[in-house]
Amino acid sequence: MTNTTATPSLFAPARLGALELPNRLVMAPMTRNRAHADGTPSELMAAYYAQRADAGLIIAEAATPNRVGQTYANIPGIHTAAHVAGWRAVTDSVHAAGGRMFLQLQHGGRVGHPDNSGSIPVAPSPIPLPDTIHTPSGHQQAVVPRELTLDEIHSTVEDFAAAARNAIDAGFAGVEVHSANGYLLHQFLSQNTNQRTDAYGGSVTNRIRFTLEVVEAVAAAIGPERVGVRISPAVGANGIEEGDTDAIYPPLVAALARRHLAYLHVVFADPEQPLFRRIREIWPGTLIANPNLGWGVPLPEDGGKHAAERLLGAGADLISLGRSFLANPDLVTRLRLGAPVNQVRDAHLMYVGGAEGYLDYPTLVAA
Ligand SMILES: Cc1cc2nc3c(=O)[nH]c(=O)nc-3n(C[C@H](O)[C@H](O)[C@H](O)COP(=O)(O)O)c2cc1C
Numbered sequence: 376m377t378n379t380t381a382t383p384s385l386f387a388p389a390r391l392g393a394l395e396l397p398n399r400l401v402m403a404p405m406t407r408n409r410a411h412a413d414g415t416p417s418e419l420m421a422a423y424y425a426q427r428a429d430a431g432l433i434i435a436e437a438a439t440p441n442r443v444g445q446t447y448a449n450i451p452g453i454h455t456a457a458h459v460a461g462w463r464a465v466t467d468s469v470h471a472a473g474g475r476m477f478l479q480l481q482h483g484g485r486v487g488h489p490d491n492s493g494s495i496p497v498a499p500s501p502i503p504l505p506d507t508i509h510t511p512s513g514h515q516q517a518v519v520p521r522e523l524t525l526d527e528i529h530s531t532v533e534d535f536a537a538a539a540r541n542a543i544d545a546g547f548a549g550v551e552v553h554s555a556n557g558y559l560l561h562q563f564l565s566q567n568t569n570q571r572t573d574a575y576g577g578s579v580t581n582r583i584r585f586t587l588e589v590v591e592a593v594a595a596a597i598g599p600e601r602v603g604v605r606i607s608p609a610v611g612a613n614g615i616e617e618g619d620t621d622a623i624y625p626p627l628v629a630a631l632a633r634r635h636l637a638y639l640h641v642v643f644a645d646p647e648q649p650l651f652r653r654i655r656e657i658w659p660g661t662l663i664a665n666p667n668l669g670w671g672v673p674l675p676e677d678g679g680k681h682a683a684e685r686l687l688g689a690g691a692d693l694i695s696l697g698r699s700f701l702a703n704p705d706l707v708t709r710l711r712l713g714a715p716v717n718q719v720r721d722a723h724l725m726y727v728g729g730a731e732g733y734l735d736y737p738t739l740v741a742a
Contacts, residue, residue, distance in 0.1 A: 382688045385680070386711055389431065389693060391661055392600040392637045394475050394548055396431035399687070400707055403665055403697035404434045404479040404551065404605075406450060408726050409733060414439065414452030416461035421468040422734055426704035428474030431693065434551050434603075434640075435465070437481030437558075440538030441531070444482030444559065445492040447726070448511050453478065453538045459545045466546030477603060477637075478542045479551040480535055480593070484559030485520040485568070486613050496520040497527065499562050499569040499576065499585075505614045509726070528575060528585065531559075535589045536596040549601030552593055554586045555642050556605075557613025564627070566618030579619070583627045590631060599635045603663070607642035608650055621650060628657045636660065638693070643667040646689030655690040664691035674699055678709060678716035701725070705738040714739055 383389070389396045409419045424433055438453040439445045445452065452458045462478070469476050485503060487496035490510040498520035507514040523531065539550045554560035562568040563585040569576045575584050586604075594602045606627070609620045617623060631639065637660075644651050644664035655662060666682035668675060675681070683694040700706050702717040709716055717736050719725065724732025 382684075385683055385687065385694065386707075389661075391432065391693070392549065394432070396475065396693070398429075398431040398707055399693045400431050400683070400710070401663055401693050401695040402427055402430040402433040402700040403695040404436050404553075405697050405701055406436045406447070406726065407733065408447060408449040409729070410449050410451040410461075412449065413457065414445070414450060414455070415457045416451045416465050418464070419730055419733060420451070420461075421465045424465055424476070425468040425472040425474070426734065427700055427706070428469050428472035429705065429707040430474065430700060431707075433469065433474055433476045434695070435476055435478045435547070437479045437553055438462075438538070438542075440480050440482055441534040443492055443494050443497055444484070444487070444531075444534075446481070446483035446486050446558070447509050448491050449727070450491075453480065453541045453545070454534065459541050462542070462545035462547070470546070476547050477549045477551050478545070478547045479553050479605070480538050480542070481553040482531065482535070482559040484562045485517065486558055487520075488515060488518065490515065497523045498559070499523060499571055502568055502570065522571075525573065532585075532588050532592045536592040539593040539597045539602070543597050543601070549603065549637055550593060550597070551603040551605050551640060552586070552590050553605050554589075555607035555612075556610060557615040560586045560589060561607065561613075561615055564617065564623055565615050567616040568614070579622050579626055583623065583630065586627065587630055590634060590636070594634055594636065600637055602636045603638040603640055604631055604636060605640040605642065608654075610643055624650060625653060625657060628654050632657060632659055638663050640695065641665065644686055644691065646685055652689070661692045662690065663693045663695050664689075665695040665697070668698075673718055674702070674716060676715060677713070678703065678706060680710045680713075702736050704736055705740075709739060712739075
């Protein structure tokens with residue numbers, strides 16, 4: 376679906392594997408901490424996602440494939456029967472509202488805490504996150520993670536494959552493997568978090584191995600056309616310093632390209648950046664780009680429409696937006712009409728709480 380002719384409109388339909396998307400706007404995955412304590416998705420979540428079913432595609436928030444991979448409190452899981460049943464209620468309500476959904480699979484690695492997951496976090500190397508972690512009793516300093524053994528690396532790969540099968544059983548059209556933003560897969564890619572001396576550390580070939588093995592196993596489990604991958608080149612989230620960004624991503628993307636996946640999803644995509652252009656050249660399939668609208672600042676008045684159109688012009692096929700979807704259940708309509716967008720309010724309710732700051736953002740009609 377690479378653009379070789381005129382730039383399509385944000386509101387033009389697109390095909391993604393077996394899915395027909397009515398527009399090119401994707402709701403980016405956003406952790407909102409509204410799951411039950413055991414990771415089972417709640418009724419609130421079913422209502423929240425159904426409100427946003429006009430998105431061309433919803434990528435549901437990071438769900439953990441095993442208990443030790445849980446990052447924060449009230450994060451959904453996708454590794455028990457109760458998780459599958461809870462997610463089934465979410466996908467049913469989105470489908471009833473006319474929407475389409477993938478689920479993001481995220482293992483936190485060192486971004487976790489025993490008070491959240493019940494055990495010491497695991498990581499490529501015993502290097503702690505240089506930050507605090509939110510736990511049920513407040514912010515606590517991150518602990519030194521335990522280095523994954525080779526057996527544990529292999530069983531984690533299997534956990535991702537099992538989680539992907541669960542996601543399909545729960546009614547998702549596919550999954551997004553999270554290899555971005557400083558979580559476990561990104562920790563393997565980056566020099567400052569991966570100091571292993573075995574086949575998973577050192578050279579670029581070794582550091583990209585874990586992501587490739589996870590993707591391979593997930594694709595074998597559910598079919599490559601139902602698998603996307605998220606990457607965030609040069610994004611320093613969660614203490615990441617990749618060190619050799621330009622050396623990591625071209626071979627990673629080239630290796631992923633051979634697997635005929637549903638899509639590649641690039642965080643903070645910048646049409647002026649040579650690496651973004653290089654990725655577009657290497658990646659033959661659907662490219663989802665998430666524009667950098669500025670972090671920690673208000674949303675642009677147009678909700679990101681101009682930035683989205685620039686990225687379509689630079690060859691992206693689909694555009695993901697996060698906070699604009701969070702604050703605007705009817706974002707697609709607003710962008711189509713050029714209507715102003717709601718700003719995110721009560722930032723403290725982004726990652727904690729109930730219906731307030733979650734289900735109560737007004738639509739244009741309600742306003
Ligand atoms: C509340 C919140 C939660 C997020 N959770 C996730 C997540 O679970 N997985 C992920 O890959 N990115 C996550 N992100 C990042 C978004 O997907 C997106 O990349 C980021 O918000 C930038 O896009 P925006 O400027 O349109 O919001 C989160 C962002 C926000 C605001």
